[in-house]
Amino acid sequence: MSNIDDRIRRALDQQAASLTLRSARLTKRRALGWPVAAGMILVVLLAIAAAAPLLFPGDQRAGQVTPAALPGAEPAERLGPASTVCAVAADPAVMAASFVEGRDTLARCQLLLSRDGGRSWERHLENESVVALAAGPEPGVIYAGTVTGSIWRRAAGRWDAVYSSPPTAFQPVITRVVATGPRLVAAGRALLVSENGLTWRDVTPGLGGISADPASRGRFGIGDLAVLDGAVVVAVGDIVAGSGLWLHELSSGQWRRVPGPTGSVAVRAMGGHSRALIVATVDGRVWSSSDEGGSWTDISVGLRDRQVFDLSKNTSKVVAGTDQGAFVRMSSNWEPLGPPSLRLVREVLVIDGAVLLGADDGLWRILLR
Amino acid sequence: MDVSLAPVACAVVRLPPADAAELEATLEGLARSLLPTAAALASDATEARELLEDTLSRVYERLPQLRDRHALEAWARRILVRQFLDRRRWLRRRPTTRLEISVEAAPARSDELIDVRHAIGRLDQQDRALVVLRYWMGFTVAECAAQLRIPEGTCKSRLHRVLKRLRDALE
Numbered sequence: 001m002s003n004i005d006d007r008i009r010r011a012l013d014q015q016a017a018s019l020t021l022r023s024a025r026l027t028k029r030r031a032l033g034w035p036v037a038a039g040m041i042l043v044v045l046l047a048i049a050a051a052a053p054l055l056f057p058g059d060q061r062a063g064q065v066t067p068a069a070l071p072g073a074e075p076a077e078r079l080g081p082a083s084t085v086c087a088v089a090a091d092p093a094v095m096a097a098s099f100v101e102g103r104d105t106l107a108r109c110q111l112l113l114s115r116d117g118g119r120s121w122e123r124h125l126e127n128e129s130v131v132a133l134a135a136g137p138e139p140g141v142i143y144a145g146t147v148t149g150s151i152w153r154r155a156a157g158r159w160d161a162v163y164s165s166p167p168t169a170f171q172p173v174i175t176r177v178v179a180t181g182p183r184l185v186a187a188g189r190a191l192l193v194s195e196n197g198l199t200w201r202d203v204t205p206g207l208g209g210i211s212a213d214p215a216s217r218g219r220f221g222i223g224d225l226a227v228l229d230g231a232v233v234v235a236v237g238d239i240v241a242g243s244g245l246w247l248h249e250l251s252s253g254q255w256r257r258v259p260g261p262t263g264s265v266a267v268r269a270m271g272g273h274s275r276a277l278i279v280a281t282v283d284g285r286v287w288s289s290s291d292e293g294g295s296w297t298d299i300s301v302g303l304r305d306r307q308v309f310d311l312s313k314n315t316s317k318v319v320a321g322t323d324q325g326a327f328v329r330m331s332s333n334w335e336p337l338g339p340p341s342l343r344l345v346r347e348v349l350v351i352d353g354a355v356l357l358g359a360d361d362g363l364w365r366i367l368l369r
Numbered sequence: 370m371d372v373s374l375a376p377v378a379c380a381v382v383r384l385p386p387a388d389a390a391e392l393e394a395t396l397e398g399l400a401r402s403l404l405p406t407a408a409a410l411a412s413d414a415t416e417a418r419e420l421l422e423d424t425l426s427r428v429y430e431r432l433p434q435l436r437d438r439h440a441l442e443a444w445a446r447r448i449l450v451r452q453f454l455d456r457r458r459w460l461r462r463r464p465t466t467r468l469e470i471s472v473e474a475a476p477a478r479s480d481e482l483i484d485v486r487h488a489i490g491r492l493d494q495q496d497r498a499l500v501v502l503r504y505w506m507g508f509t510v511a512e513c514a515a516q517l518r519i520p521e522g523t524c525k526s527r528l529h530r531v532l533k534r535l536r537d538a539l540e
Contacts, residue, residue: 004536005504011485012505016405019414021397022471282431 076339076366079118085358088347089133089177093140095356097363098130111144113154118365125152125159134177134184143197145174145186153197163192163200173221178313180227183250187222191234191248206255207236207246226272226313228292233258233277235267245279245293258293261285271311271318278318280308286320302334303327310358312350319355321345326357338366396425399445400470406446409501410453412490414474420456422470424449450516454498488538496531503528 084100086109095118098109108129112121125144130152132145144152149165151174163186165174174188186192190204205212225234232248245258245267260267262281270279277289278299284307285300306322318329325342327334338345338357347358357364403421411417428445489500495517502513514524 004532004539007482007485007539008489008500008504008535011482011489012409012501014482015486015489016409016505018475019404019408019417019472020475021401021404022473023469 076364077118078361079114079363079365080112080121082362084360085347085363086131087133087145088349088356088358088363089135089142090349090351090356091135091139091141092352094135094142096133096135096142096144097358098133098144099362109147113142118363124154128152132174132177132186132188134179136179137182137184141197143177143179143184143186145177145188147173149174149188151177151186151192151200162194162198165189175221175223176225178225178227183227185225185227185232187225187234189221191222191225191232193232193250203248203253206253207234207248208255223268224270224310226270226277228272228277229274231292233270233272233293235270235279247292260293261287261289261296261298269308269311269320271313271315273313273315278311280311280320282307284308286311299329299332301332309344309346310348312348312355315350317350317355319348319350321348321357321359326355326359328355338364395441396429399428399442400425402442403445403449404472406449406501406506407453409505410450410498414472418470418472420449420453421472424452425470427452447516450498450502454494454517456494484539485535488535491538492531492534496527496534499524499528500531500535 079095080097081099086098086100088095088097090096093115095114096111097114098111101108101110109131110126111124111128111130111133113124114121125146128144128150129147130144131147134143135141138155140155142154143162144154146152150161151163152159153162154160165188174186176188177184177186182195184194184197184200186194186200190202191207192200193203194200202212204210222234222236225232230250232250234246234248236244236246245260247256247258248254249256260281261279262283262285267279268282270277272278275290275292277293278286279289280286284303284305285298286303286308287296288299289296303320303322306324306327308320308322310321312319319337320327320329320334321344323344325340326337326345326348328337329335337355338359341361342357342359342364344360345357346360347356349356349358353368355366355368357366400421403424404417407417407421407424408414411420424445427448431448489497492500499513499517502508502516503510508516510525510528511521513528514521517524519527
């Protein structure tokens with residue numbers, strides 16, 4: 001070994017040992033701090049609003065932003081606070097959305113309800129952090145899933161806890177609640193099915209090595225789901241070991257593995273109706289299947305290099321929320337949806353005549369002509 | 370370490386709801402083991418901390434893509450080196466969920482090796498990465514070439530040139 005090699009090695013040893021770790025904490029990105037960033041966004045939006053008549057004469061409506069080109073789309077309108085949306089649900093009588101409140105260790109998803117189409121909002125379930133929402137099937141009924149694994153039901157103006165996860169060593173979060181026809185499905189550490197919204201049964205045992213024993217859940221979790229005719233397909237994941245798709249036959253209670261579109265690449269978002277499935281994988285691709293996952297077609301063209309965080313559920317209109325805005329599938333391509341300022345869209349919900357987008361900067365409604 | 374944001378973060382970024390405490394413990398363990406590499410590559414403590422934060426945020430986002438959990442550290446170290454080499458490109462696409470790192474720097478030392486550290490610090494990013502890969506991480510020339518995405522012959526001649534520059538600077 002030459003003298004210079006040795007000196008380089010010892011110098012790098014010294015430099016490598018010059019730092020010690022004090023702490024490491026997982027956090028949402030707020031380069032300038034949450035209130036400062038929100039304030040800056042507000043200032044920028046006000047500046048844009050003030051300058052808009054000069055910059056875009058004849059293209060402004062009060063409180064609205066012209067969306068990117070979507071045939072048949074009206075201007076977008078923001079509803080509620082300009083904060084990150086955790087979950088959203090709506091029916092003709094009530095709109096529900098949860099927004100991130102607080103910072104760091106105090107951060108939680110606060111549920112707000114509106115009964116006037118999003119003009120005014122009231123706080124609900126202030127002791128819970130709500131990360132999943134569904135409306136229906138009865139008018140005005142809302143279901144809320146929490147980070148502590150509970151499901152709440154609101155009917156006739158009253159909230160009742162209708163499900164509580166059994167005590168476990170693992171975080172029992174409910175990540176999704178979907179209402180479809182008379183049936184409700186919820187997922188997180190377990191797949192739960194209810195025929196009336198009041199009693200829920202855990203149908204997870206039989207999926208891979210999962211048993212009724214909570215200890216068998218380990219690092220198991222369901223990231224997203226799609227409800228098809230007579231079946232539920234779930235994207236199962238382990239944070240490190242990867243994931244797969246599994247189908248649960250509602251009539252027989254049987255589980256079977258569904259061949260995924262890309263081997264072991266994890267599915268981050270999915271949607272579907274009838275026998276059609278659409279999934280987005282973490283490698284930035286979107287796939288569709290018309291036969292419950294028997295065969296897959298890559299439909300990523302127009303969405304490449306975007307991470308899809310949510311796909312519309314139970315509807316033939318396919319909308320994707322991505323890290324670079326929202327997109328709607330038109331014939332064989334994807335068209336941008338919503339204001340061009342949209343960045344991370346985590347929630348999409350297609351309702352009668354409109355699309356609701358839960359984004360980093362609030363809840364947006366885009367009316368469809 | 371605070372962990373209560375992790376379940377919200379997991380749910381919000383639509384990752385499977387793994388055990389939040391374990392997730393952060395995994396990332397903190399990675400931060401600890403990757404810090405010396407970040408410190409060796411970076412020119413100062415601030416750059417090392419930012420490099421490590423960006424790397425672990427990428428690792429967090431891409432965890433579901435990892436097929437073999439035993440390969441986690443080597444996989445994360447490759448991301449760290451690529452992150453260092455492509456810093457400007459990465460900064461334009463910063464992830465939305467981050468692991469915030471706090472580091473403590475040892476008092477500056479003045480000794481016989483300070484001139485060597487300064488000479489290495491004056492190298493450009495590619496050359497500095499090459500020196501760290503070859504002389505500190507112990508990669509072969511072929512492995513360095515693969516990591517830097519350059520032909521092996523180019524890597525060999527670059528190494529020769531860098532060594533000559535360091536030798537000249539130190540004489």
